[in-house]
Amino acid sequence: MQFRLEKRLEPSRLMLYATPIAAVLLTMVIGAVIFSLIGYDGIGAVREIFFTPLTNAFKWQDLGVKAAPLIIIGVGLSIAYRANVWNIGAEGQYVMGGLAATWVALSTYGMSGWWILPLMMLAGVIGGAAYAAIPALLKTRLGVNEILTSLMLTYASVQLVYYLVRAPWKDPMGMGFPQTRIFSEAARLPTIIPGTIVHMGVPIAVAVALIAWFVMSRSVFGYQMKVVGAAPHAARYGGFSENKTIWLAMLVSGGLAGMAGMLEVAGPFQRMVPGFPTNYGFTAIIVAFLGRLNPLGVIFAGIVMAITFVGGEVAQTSIGLSSSATGVFQAMMLFFLLAGDILVRYRIKRVAPAAEARA
Amino acid sequence: MTINRRTILKAGAAAAALPLLGSRAFAQGEPLKVGFMLIGTPNDNGWNFGHAQGAKFMKDTLGELVAEPTIVENVPEGPDCERVLRELAQSGHKLIFATSFGYGDYVIKVAQQFPDVKFEHATGYQRSDNVATYNARFHEGRAVCGTIAGHLSKTGKAGYIGSFPIPEVVMGINSFVLAARKINPAFEITPVYISTWNDPAKEADAARAMIDQGIDIIAQHTDGPAALQVAEERGIVGGFGQGADMSAFAPKAQLTSIIDHWGPTYVQSAQAVIDGNWASADRWPGLKEGEVQIGPYNESIPADVVAAAEAVKNGQIDGSFNIFTGPINDHTGAEKVPAGVTLTDAELLSMDWYVEGVNPPA
Numbered sequence: 262m263q264f265r266l267e268k269r270l271e272p273s274r275l276m277l278y279a280t281p282i283a284a285v286l287l288t289m290v291i292g293a294v295i296f297s298l299i300g301y302d303g304i305g306a307v308r309e310i311f312f313t314p315l316t317n318a319f320k321w322q323d324l325g326v327k328a329a330p331l332i333i334i335g336v337g338l339s340i341a342y343r344a345n346v347w348n349i350g351a352e353g354q355y356v357m358g359g360l361a362a363t364w365v366a367l368s369t370y371g372m373s374g375w376w377i378l379p380l381m382m383l384a385g386v387i388g389g390a391a392y393a394a395i396p397a398l399l400k401t402r403l404g405v406n407e408i409l410t411s412l413m414l415t416y417a418s419v420q421l422v423y424y425l426v427r428a429p430w431k432d433p434m435g436m437g438f439p440q441t442r443i444f445s446e447a448a449r450l451p452t453i454i455p456g457t458i459v460h461m462g463v464p465i466a467v468a469v470a471l472i473a474w475f476v477m478s479r480s481v482f483g484y485q486m487k488v489v490g491a492a493p494h495a496a497r498y499g500g501f502s503e504n505k506t507i508w509l510a511m512l513v514s515g516g517l518a519g520m521a522g523m524l525e526v527a528g529p530f531q532r533m534v535p536g537f538p539t540n541y542g543f544t545a546i547i548v549a550f551l552g553r554l555n556p557l558g559v560i561f562a563g564i565v566m567a568i569t570f571v572g573g574e575v576a577q578t579s580i581g582l583s584s585s586a587t588g589v590f591q592a593m594m595l596f597f598l599l600a601g602d603i604l605v606r607y608r609i610k611r612v613a614p615a616a617e618a619r620a
Numbered sequence: 621m622t623i624n625r626r627t628i629l630k631a632g633a634a635a636a637a638l639p640l641l642g643s644r645a646f647a648q649g650e651p652l653k654v655g656f657m658l659i660g661t662p663n664d665n666g667w668n669f670g671h672a673q674g675a676k677f678m679k680d681t682l683g684e685l686v687a688e689p690t691i692v693e694n695v696p697e698g699p700d701c702e703r704v705l706r707e708l709a710q711s712g713h714k715l716i717f718a719t720s721f722g723y724g725d726y727v728i729k730v731a732q733q734f735p736d737v738k739f740e741h742a743t744g745y746q747r748s749d750n751v752a753t754y755n756a757r758f759h760e761g762r763a764v765c766g767t768i769a770g771h772l773s774k775t776g777k778a779g780y781i782g783s784f785p786i787p788e789v790v791m792g793i794n795s796f797v798l799a800a801r802k803i804n805p806a807f808e809i810t811p812v813y814i815s816t817w818n819d820p821a822k823e824a825d826a827a828r829a830m831i832d833q834g835i836d837i838i839a840q841h842t843d844g845p846a847a848l849q850v851a852e853e854r855g856i857v858g859g860f861g862q863g864a865d866m867s868a869f870a871p872k873a874q875l876t877s878i879i880d881h882w883g884p885t886y887v888q889s890a891q892a893v894i895d896g897n898w899a900s901a902d903r904w905p906g907l908k909e910g911e912v913q914i915g916p917y918n919e920s921i922p923a924d925v926v927a928a929a930e931a932v933k934n935g936q937i938d939g940s941f942n943i944f945t946g947p948i949n950d951h952t953g954a955e956k957v958p959a960g961v962t963l964t965d966a967e968l969l970s971m972d973w974y975v976e977g978v979n980p981p982a
Contacts, residue, residue, distance in 0.1 A: 319710055323703050423815045427785070436745060437972045438721065438786045439815070458702075529699030535784070535815050536698040536722060574704050577692045578655070578711055584694040 266607040273605055280601035281551055281558070285565060287601075288593045296586065305580045310572035310590060313579075320575075322457040324567045326529060329466040330355070330521040332563035334545035336473045337517030339554040343477070345490040346510035350396065350411025351518040352542025353418040354389035358519025359526040360422065361388025363441060363533040366448035366526075367430060373447040381448060382523050389519015390512045392418065397511035401504040407511070419538050426533055440534040450528040462524035467560065469517065474556035486510065518542055547595045566591065651687040652715060652894050654678065654886075655708035657701065659720035660818040660843050661693045666863035667817065667843040668693070670880040671719045671742075673864075677883025678890055686890055697722025705730040709737045715893045717742065717886070720817065721786060727751055738898050740889055743788055745969065747900050754885055755788070757906025759795035759968075760936045761878030762839075763943040764914050765860045766799025767932045768875050769837045770807055771925040772857050773800070778837040779830030780811040781823055781847055785981075787971045789841045795943045796839055797977045799932065809835075810979040820846035831856055845869040858918065865915040876929070877915035885911060904965065908937045944968065949976040 289307045297303030314320040334351050341348045348354075361384040369377050395414060399405040423439070432442040450460040477483035489496040489506040497503065521541065526533060548566050552558030573587030654675070662672035675689040690713060695701045701723050708716050709730065718727045719742040731739045731751045744753045769778050780796065782789045793811055800807040812830065814822045823846035827838055831854050838859040840847040848870035851859040861867065861877025885903060892898040905911040914933055917926050935941025946957030951974040957963060963971075974980050 319706075326699075327703075427813075436787055436970060437784075437790065439784050443725075525699075529702075534698060534722065536696050539696060539698060539700070570700075571703065574692060574695075574707055578690050578704075578707055581690070584661070584692075 263612045265610050265612045266603065267610045269606055269608055273608070276601075276605045277553060280604055281553060281562070281598055284551070284594055284597035284601055287597045288590055291597075292590050292593060295589075296582070301582060301586075302580050306576055306582050306586060309576035309579055309582070310569055310587070312572075313575045314568045314571040317575075320571055322454070322459045323571045324564060325459050325463040327570050328563040328567035329462040330525050330541045331545050331548045331566055332466040332560055333462075333469050333521040333524070334514075334518045334542055335548035335552060335559040335563055336470050336556045337514035338545055338549040339552060339556060339559055340473060340477065340486060341510035341514040342549060343490045343554050344486040344506050344510040345493070346507050346514075347408045348393060348396070348411050348511055348514045349408050349546065350393070350413075350415045350542070351514060351545055352538060352540060353411065353415030354392045354515040354518035355522040355525075355542045356415070356418040356422060356538050357392040358385035358389035358522030359530075359533065359537055360418075360425065360522075361385055361519065362523035362526050363425075363430070366444040367441060369448060370442070370445055372445070375447075377447040378450070378527065381527055382520065385519045385523025385526075386516045387519070389522060390516035392519070393511040393515020394508075397508050400511075401507055407507075411511075415542070422533065422537055423535055426535055430533065432532070441532045443532045444527065448527060449531050450524065458529070460524070460528040462521075462528050465520075465524065466563070469520070470556045470560045477556060482509070518545075544591075547591065551594065551598055565594075569594075651685060652890055653687045653690065653711075653713040654890055655690045655692065655713035655716040657695050657704055657708070657716065657718045657720075657723065658691060658693045659695060659697065659722075662691065664818060664844045665866055665869065666845060666861075667880070668719070670863045671717070671882055674880075674882030674886045678886040681883070681887045682890055682894075685894055695720075695723075699726070702726040702730055705739075706733070709734040714738065715890055715898075716740070717889075718744075721784075721788070738889075738893055747902065749900055752889075752898075752900045752902065754889075754903040756880055756882075756911045757904060758788070758878055758880075758912060759791045759943065760906045760933075761912050761914060762792045762795040763799040763936065764929050764933050765839060765876065765878065766796035767803060767929045768860075768917075768921065768925060769796065769839070770800035770803030771928065772875070772921070773804065773807065773837045774857065775834055775836045776804055776806045776808065777833075777835045778807070778809045778839060779827065779833075779835040780809050781826045781830075781838070781840040781842055782811050782813045782981075783817045783842050784815065785813055785972075787969055790971045790974065791968055792841055793978060794971065794975045797975055798943050798948065801977050803928070808977045808979060809839075811981050813981055814842065816842070818843040820844050823847050824850050827851065828854070848873050858920075861915060867916070867918075872918070872920070875918045875921060879913040879915050881911050881913050884909075906936070907933060908939070950974065951976055951978050951980055 289311055293303035293307045296306045314324055338351055362381040365381045365384045396407040396410040399410050400407045426439040426441060430441045432440055452460050485501045489501055548559055548562045552562035569587055569590050576582040577584055656675050658668045660668040662668050679686055679689055692704050695704050697720055715738045717740050721743045724741055724744040724746050727739050727741045728746050728748055731748055735750055739751045741753050743755045747753055780793055797809055812826045814826055823842050827847040827850035836857040838847050838851050840862055845866040848859045848866050851873035852870035858873040858875040861874050863880050865877045865879055867874045942962050944963040946961045947959040948957040950956040953976055
């Protein structure tokens with residue numbers, strides 16, 4: 262008995278939604294087998310990584326806080342990727358957004374007023390968008406591949422963090438440690454549920470995803486993004502400028518990454534530190550794809566990724582699983598998802614040996 | 621010898637089974653759960669290895685009084701560590717060691733939410749009712765290394781890879797250079813800060829760059845043996861192990877090593893929690909107490925140099941020698957510490973200036 266892949270006439274909607282779920286399930290099964298084979302408690306590992314964060318109410322706040330930046334960046338990336346614009350440098354745009362917000366927070370240090378946080382938010386969005394404008398400019402003017410430029414600019418942004426926290430922005434009371442001072446009260450995100458660490462960024466993330474979903478499915482902008490991505494020739498014929506699309510895609514994804522940077526620095530960090538770049542921008546790439554480049558899907562994908570991070574730590578404390586296990590599980594998830602993608606456009610057909618011979 | 625976490629866990633599991641047989645009474649009825657939060661992994665063979673060894677020593681010494689130690693590795697210095705601290709506290713750990721400088725703010729924050737859990741923060745400076753700090757006088761070991769460097773360096777130039785310019789690191793640099801300049805007054809170093817505690821690629825790159833610029837001795841204040849491996853490969857005079865004996869990675873290049881022996885301090889803290897008399901304090905032992913040890917000297921070092929290094933070590937142990945006794949000039953040549961005056965601990969812990977012979981990094 263043999264199998265053959267046969268192209269579907271239309272992409273399967275069922276598979277479109279089923280493969281991400283299948284990828285998560287396969288990751289659990291294969292993960293449990295692999296970790297059992299190398300001598301760990303494989304089933305325990307899957308239980309601790311994927312289920313404990315959901316069943317333990319103490320962990321929900323962690324999930325929300327960890328998922329929020331992933332969702333916001335993931336939404337921006339999903340819009341850009343829909344338009345076939347490959348912004349890989351969301352990490353750098355996230356960092357620049359955080360730096361721009363930090364600049365506002367330090368400039369207004371000691372002041373109070375409701376306007377400080379909105380101003381930081383504005384600075385964060387502009388910072389991220391401006392940094393994404395560099396690859397957009399290089400792409401539209403000189404035809405330079407945005408994958409390379411956006412990625413490399415990430416490393417430049419990290420060096421800028423190191424420079425700023427070591428010299429001009431160093432905390433005068435920080436014992437020489439390279440970090441800024443803690444922001445004053447007015448520049449810190451308020452927690453919205455007393456007694457937890459859940460901050461304003463969590464509802465903002467959900468709102469961003471909902472707005473993006475609405476815009477992508479109901480507006481000309483969303484239509485333009487999708488058409489340029491799916492059928493560039495048709496788009497050109499229809500009068501949509503390719504360059505304009507690149508600009509929009511980069512600015513929106515960069516701006517949202519910058520917004521996430523602002524929310525992180527004003528929320529959980531409350532100061533700029535060398536450890537601020539935590540790979541949210543790269544992890545959000547997995548989130549965008551796991552969410553099927555659909556803003557609503559990104560919400561769920563963001564939560565799934567947050568579960569693996571939080572669960573990875575639970576597994577370390579409870580069953581002594583190495584921290585690398587988290588990375589293995591995340592990588593497996595993306596691998597199975599991409600591998601499963603083939604089922605969206607192709608169907609598996611059983612081929613009888615006789616038919617094979619005739620063919 | 622390689623001791624990884626799995627063997628530690630095995631040893632722990634075996635010991636944990638003992639109470640089933642024994643009849644010993646416990647202050648709290650069940651073994652104390654102790655958590656360790658590390659910035660890298662115990663197999664870095666340096667800083668984190670040292671702490672994991674300390675955890676094992678604690679378990680081996682206290683036996684059934686403590687549960688198998690919980691080690692959480694690769695925890696970044698940021699909001700992620702806050703989550704790990706809460707996770708440890710919520711899962712019943714009554715004593716938690718946070719072993720990297722940047723955890724400080726978060727330890728204080730989480731400690732407020734768990735007043736019945738004791739926290740100890742290595743290399744930190746912020747304390748509260750249930751947060752203690754502890755450190756080791758690594759700079760005493762640096763004086764021994766500096767003495768060797770002063771004798772052996774032919775170019776009179778050494779490299780020094782630092783993580784962050786915090787007092788702990790600056791102190792080590794100064795101690796190293798002061799000791800070397802007592803032997804070779806022209807000795808100088810240019811430190812490089814790589815903004816991380818543990819990134820073997822960056823450490824190796826920095827080592828290569830400095831060797832290309834003519835240094836022939838290398839020291840590092842980061843977690844692993846990467847710089848020593850480069851020294852071995854390039855065949856320079858050598859370098860020093862930091863945190864643990866790294867001779868396995870650089871049998872020719874490692875001249876000696878500064879070994880952190882955290883075990884006794886972990887035993888002491890755990891015992892105090894079990895006995896119910898733990899109190900917040902700052903502990904800063906060194907060579908004298910055995911928390912800082914000097915590893916074996918490389919066979920290639922001439923006997924007179926070993927004797928000089930031993931003299932510096934023993935002088936610090938019996939209190940007759942202190943590397944931070946004046947006269948000491950700062951890097952501009954201006955006198956910073958007058959002759960006969962010794963810097964106090966408080967002055968050391970806020971040190972933000974370099975001694976003569978250090979070219980301050982940009």
